[in-house]
Amino acid sequence: MNLGKYLSISQEVQEALAAGKPVVALESTIISHGMPYPKNVETALNVERIIREHGAVPATIAIIKGKITVGCSHEEIEYLGKRGLDVPKASRRDLPVLLARGEDGATTVTTTMIGASLAGIRVFATGGIGGVHRGAETTMDISADLEELAQTPVMVVCAGCKSILDIGLTLEYLETKGVPVLGYQTKEMPAFYTTHSGHQVDYAVEDAEEAARIFKAKLDCDLKGGILMTNPIPPQYAMDLDYINENIDKALRECEERGIKGKAITPFLLDKIQKLTGGASLEANIQLVYHNAALGAEIAKAMARN
Ligand code: PSU
Numbered sequence: 650m651n652l653g654k655y656l657s658i659s660q661e662v663q664e665a666l667a668a669g670k671p672v673v674a675l676e677s678t679i680i681s682h683g684m685p686y687p688k689n690v691e692t693a694l695n696v697e698r699i700i701r702e703h704g705a706v707p708a709t710i711a712i713i714k715g716k717i718t719v720g721c722s723h724e725e726i727e728y729l730g731k732r733g734l735d736v737p738k739a740s741r742r743d744l745p746v747l748l749a750r751g752e753d754g755a756t757t758v759t760t761t762m763i764g765a766s767l768a769g770i771r772v773f774a775t776g777g778i779g780g781v782h783r784g785a786e787t788t789m790d791i792s793a794d795l796e797e798l799a800q801t802p803v804m805v806v807c808a809g810c811k812s813i814l815d816i817g818l819t820l821e822y823l824e825t826k827g828v829p830v831l832g833y834q835t836k837e838m839p840a841f842y843t844t845h846s847g848h849q850v851d852y853a854v855e856d857a858e859e860a861a862r863i864f865k866a867k868l869d870c871d872l873k874g875g876i877l878m879t880n881p882i883p884p885q886y887a888m889d890l891d892y893i894n895e896n897i898d899k900a901l902r903e904c905e906e907r908g909i910k911g912k913a914i915t916p917f918l919l920d921k922i923q924k925l926t927g928g929a930s931l932e933a934n935i936q937l938v939y940h941n942a943a944l945g946a947e948i949a950k951a952m953a954r955n
Pocket residue numbers: 676678679682683756757758759776777778779780791792793794811841911912913914915916919
């Protein structure tokens with residue numbers, strides 16, 4: 650590999666990794682495409698602070714001027730948040746083009762996993778992942794996040810997936826690809842805004858130590874690919890199931906009527922749901938990301954001890 654030219658790891662993250670300290674990767678699409686400015690920047694900086702308070706080092710990842718940047722500065726986070734949708738959303742297929750052209754990109758779960766893995770980071774905390782979209786049997790819209798989980802050895806801590814997706818088909822796809830889906834102290838797959846989805850995870854996990862042991866077993870046996878750790882939103886922040894599903898359905902209908910396609914679909918739906926719920930879903934989203942950051946840090950610490 651001839652990576653040097655394309656990878657830039659902050660000094661703090663380099664030092665932490667060299668010393669075997671816990672590091673948690675964070676994505677940038679959630680900043681520029683997932684939340685409005687300035688809440689996005691405020692949230693991203695709070696997430697970094699929470700990870701530090703839990704004794705780990707945060708590493709926000711983005712493409713900055715043609716480099717996969719692991720450990721963005723506060724200025725870079727502010728820049729990504731302010732530019733918002735003008736920063737191209739970068740999935741695996743976009744990466745070589747942005748790097749060769751020296752451009753910026755907001756990393757999705759997929760490209761954040763790639764950056765984390767290149768740097769040697771094993772755990773990544775975010776809000777939600779992409780998955781199999783409803784109606785994928787005709788559109789074939791299946792997020793590249795699932796393929797990345799199948800091939801890149803990173804544990805992704807999220808709050809499950811939203812019912813903008815077909816949760817049942819997403820779980821089937823992950824099973825086919827050999828990706829373990831774990832529930833943090835729960836057997837039910839959380840659905841982002843709610844703890845309830847009507848679907849089961851593969852295994853409920855007791856604590857961060859057990860999660861780290863499972864990850865280690867996967868690595869030790871060279872089983873390829875990552876692990877999905879789902880962490881339910883704290884109940885006090887969870888939304889009413891019928892209320893959120895009604896609004897998700899409205900957003901999906903508008904998406905179809907307006908003919909929104911491809912990588913624009915997920916950001917469109919997130920924005921629409923936030924507007925339809927008068928910001929209540931944004932608040933839930935922020936709280937679940939904080940919760941995942943804390944768990945990500947605990948898992949990173951357990952991995953560092955193993
Ligand atoms: N789901 C969320 N919030 C997000 C995303 C998904 O609840 O911000 C973002 C993540 O970056 C994820 C990407 O990797 O959307 C998936 O996009 P797509 O569906 O186009 O693969």
